[in-house]
Amino acid sequence: MGIRFGLFLATFFAISFVKSQQLVPSIDSLRHHIYYLASDELKGRKTGEEGGKLAADYIKNRFQTYGLEPISGNSYSYPYQLMRTHKDYAVVTYKENILFWPWHLYMVSNYKQNDTLFNKLVFAGYGSDAELEQLQLNGKAIAFIADQPQEAYQVIQNIQNKYSIITFFVLFTKKNVRVDNAWSIDYKMYDYMLPSDFEKLKSIKITEPWASPPSGDSLNIFYCFPNVMRNVFDKTDAELETLAKDNKNQKGQLLPAFPEPEIEIFISYSDSLDIAAVENVGGFIKGKDTTQTIILSAHYDHLGEDYGQLYHGADDNASGTAALLENARLIALDAQQGRIPERNILFLAFSGEEMGLLGSKAFVSQPPFPLNQVVLNINMDMIGRWDEQHEMNKNFVYLLTAGHQSRKYFKLGKHGLNLPSGFTVSKNPGFNEKLTFKYGSDHYSFLSNKVPIAIFFTGLHYDYHTSSDIAEKINYPNLTIITGLVYQYITKVSNNKTSYPLPSHK
Secondary structure, eight states: OOHHHHHHHHHHHHHHHHHHOOOOOOHHHHHHHHHHHTSGGGTTOBTTSHHHHHHHHHHHHHHHHHTOEESBTTBSEEEEEEEEEOOOEEEEEETTEEEEETTTEEEEEOSOEEEEEEEEEEEOTTOOHHHHTTSOOTTOEEEEEESSHHHHHHHHHHHHHHHOOOEEEEEESSOOHHHHHHHHHHHHTTSOBOHHHHHHHHHHSOOSTTTSOOTTSOOEEEEEOTTTTHHHHSSOHHHHHHHHHHHHHTTTOSGGGSOOOEEEEEEEEOOOEEEEEEEEEEEEEOOSEEEEEEEEEEEOOBOEEETTEEEOOIIIIIIHHHHHHHHHHHHHHHHHTTOOOSEEEEEEEESOGGGTSHHHHHHHHSOSSOGGGEEEEEEEOSOSSOOGGGSSOOOEEEEEEESTTHHHHHHHHHHSSOOOTTOEEESOOOHHHHHHHHHSSTHHHHHTTTOOEEEEEOOOOTTTTSTTOOGGGOOHHHHHHHHHHHHHHHHHHHHOTTTSOOOOOO
């Protein structure tokens, strides 16, 4: 921070303190929070993994130190569960070519296994008895053409009964919608989701034998996406179909002469469920009116590690989490000094945001109090950097509001706070930012339940969701100002019940 700007920042907060008796956010505290949350030790804070648990413990410890009341009984943890089917893997290798589920193949199996199979792969045309009699099949895997998966399964049963073959590759004459739908459901069920969403998917999962073979048959079926077997047979699906037709016309002379590539198949399959116990973290400052609550939120999770890359998530969203903690400290000090807010203030750190707002969805589905008691959700997500529009003036924040009295909530942020000279509050982010933050953070879970929202953020940048989103790149002076503005904002909303009433939920 430059000396002149540092003096200005100190002067601004000193004036604010004299005018409003409010406390001053600490740039050092914000920096300390971010450097820890975005450190290698926390390994990207992925929900359900050790780094995410360390981040949650850190927030709980801070809430306790500041004197916040726990969200649930004696606990700052507000737990929920995530579910998914056990992630399966299938990799088919031929020379240097690799095919794998889920991108090239839709794998269906009916027994638990973790095995590597070595097979010659025989192309058997349409899999008819006449074609099969032309070929040497024992101990091999079979590929054949079908129109529909139900028809393919009948062929598979016939071949298995006669030749005891367990591994099949099914090619379709055209893109098959039924297989695509089955693949889509199974693929979605491999990602963690809330139990209610998991049960909905499970209820529409295709259970016909071709997609869910009865146990005991020991089958591995690979429904092939268009033309992927060209990497093994060196022919397109259309060329393989032509070969099958020509074989019929030439009385079975072509298939026996067709090459039988040696393939390696690695399969890891289980029909078990993965259930993860995860948590949001919350703490209260009780107000004079305990029937009304303002929620200040930020998500503390990030992307974790992937293929050797560590995603630190300094801006996304250690910055918002740091501001949440600093506001908790300031408002707790206010309360300890006798400045009790008119309404409850709940400080809420969400997990699961990067997985699809799962933590906030879980919270609004089972809140600790009725949602119609929530005056406003103030959300902070990515408030530590700047977007392309602000390369020349990095002293700004975007404030988007929606729901009941949204114009009044924006006007408060634009005109009702003690803003530093040259600092701008804008509601006009770029198109991508507006789309991302309209649906892409935890405030959306509240807005979907008729709770008004206000979100503070500073836009997207080139390090978004990359390993380069690190603590050293945070704009700490501007983050300190934003933290102070959020402190002013939440204090004004809390203490002015006439201007900012509880919304009607009729």
